Amino acid sequence: MMAAGPDDDLVVGDRYYILASSVAADLPRLVLKHDDAFLVADRRGDFPSLPGAEFGFYAEGTRFLHRLELRVYGRKPLLLNAAVSDDGVEAAIDLANADIPDEEMLGTSGEPAPAALPGRTVRIHRLVTVYRHHLYQTAIVESFAREAHWLEVAWEFGADFADVFDVRGHPRRRRGVDLPPCVDRAAVLLRYRGCDDVTRAAALHFAPAPTRLEAGRAVHTLRLAPGERVELGLTVRATVGAPTALRSLGRPAALAERRALAAQRRAGDTTIAADHPAFQAWVDRSQSDLQLLMTERADGLVPDAGIPWYVAPFGRDSVITALQILPFQPDVARATLAFLAHHQASSEDAFTDAEPGKILHEYRTGELAACREIPFVPYYGSVDATPLFLVLLGEYLRWTGDLPLARALWPAAERALAWMARSPVHGGGFLRYQRRSHIGLEHQGWKDSQDAIMHAAGEPAKAPIAVVEAQAYHFAALLGAARAADVLGHAEVARECRRGAEAVRERFETHFWMPDERFYALALDGADAPCRVVASNPGHCLWTGLARADRAEAVARRLLAEDMFTGWGLRTLSAHERLYNPMSYHNGSVWPHDTALAAAGMARYGLVEPFMTLVTGLFQAVHHMEGARLPELFCGFPRAERHGPTRYPVACAPQAWAAGVVFHLLGAMMGFEADAGENRLTFLHPRLPPWLGWVEIRGLRLARSRLDVRVTRGRESAAVELLSRTGDAEIVVRR
Incomplete structure (x- = not known):
């Protein structure tokens, strides 16, 4: 079904399609987040109320403010500059007044003043941060006029209490009730009682008290002497249900606590330094974005998938992100494993596609989830989150040797293995999916668009479908489970898992290989007919080591052909295919994490030239991204001279597994092979691209040791120098 919506948006049959606003897509954004509260603002720091736009202040899956705009005499200020701090916790925006005609100026009694106010006479320095379900703003108004003058500064605001799925364009059956606003001398309370019978409230507090305050507008009438500065503060508190005892702070105190928390979270992280400024900027931005996307859960920091659409835990995204950064931040893997094990399905539920042993796909907590209008409560419609959980467990043990966690998670691992072995749609020994929920996802691999x-x-x-990358994950999951079983002394289970992995490889090579294409099929359908389509998915088979060595080289060569490689990264679908569209979500766009997985796979097979080609393509793409931030995806048009990649209008930025790309590629350059059991870290054929001279990695963790190393590019391979070591881990370099 297709229908034209407001502003000529196109609504397609996919229930969870994200609408692209033709207005909002043109506007640059500022993004701030702390745990599950975040904001999306324009570069003025405003939330403009535009049809289909994502601007606003959100918490717990709800948009609490959809409008917040600063006005001077009813006019938008002029934007001078806007930036988010390097640590990602504060936005600073410089604004100036536009020309104010004399008939709009106010005198002491509200009568017109005799002189106009020229533009750029008043500076407004706007500071914004988000902390513990609060939005803090300060507008520092400073006059550079030669005479005293009056100034009217107003905050204009509104709360729609839209579920994030409302904002994405999901059609609603019904809506709750807006409750009457409460207006005090310096505060406004906006409330909404949802269909889940839960009251959500946005409490706005202004300091100093405004001259006039209404349910949607706070006006400050100021008399400014030359050189005078006045601070106007606004605090917005988002609450769901009964208000908690959480205190509201002033912005400076909130910012100090937020910065201290960010520093505490980074304290144990590995640090990376490089000689190339652009590569260093990419690393620094990615570290900052990953910190921004972390949410504190019961067992530690777990990455949310992306802002604005995916501020929630996703099984697949969280695991892949944890794998990307595992050598540098192993605690994220630990927390992710514990969180996913805690929410592992224990019973059948068709509505959520749950089956015993499955790892969740997505977990939402907003009004629509509470009313079960969407199945993400949590939702288990993913064929790959469960095997990826086992992959992460095995890799985490390689690096840490964490026996207590292995023991604690072994029952969850056994349940995951049992699900992979018994699920009724796993015909022919392949990992398959078939939707059971009437409002669930039709496709349950990472490419989950309706036409993917x-x-x-x-x-x-037609289902049940065996996508190619799920077989790669199945293979790696069995080996990961075998590793965990070895550590715990379950020798027979380990042998059985390894036999199972070899059986997966044999079946896979027989049924997925397309001799004429020298490539693997995208999938097998429900009748075991191969989908003879060239797509990026087989690159994941290189990443896990499933592909036969001779075929891996052919796959790499095919991925780098002109119809697949844009010059920046790999298209999700070949330009020769019938459904190719470089502006689509999954049928021709470029996803950086997808390209990086294939690149890491090429490095695994010793295919250095194609590996470096992809590394360099992504690195050069970053040059063209604002703030060195790789987005979730970009369009798959061929690379053109003097132009960067074409952006995808509703891509998340930041996005977790896009932020993890640089660390994944760095690990592949190093050729890391960790063995915590033997207390040994091997650098297998380390290599650096020709544009990178050296990299220093400090605080690299293996089991209980910490290592500082410097890797320097050489003619044939890279040299590894141990700078310092805490503990007794051994380093081996194999060139």
């Missing part, structure tokens, strides 16, 4: 899995003529594949 197809045959060569363009017709959709």
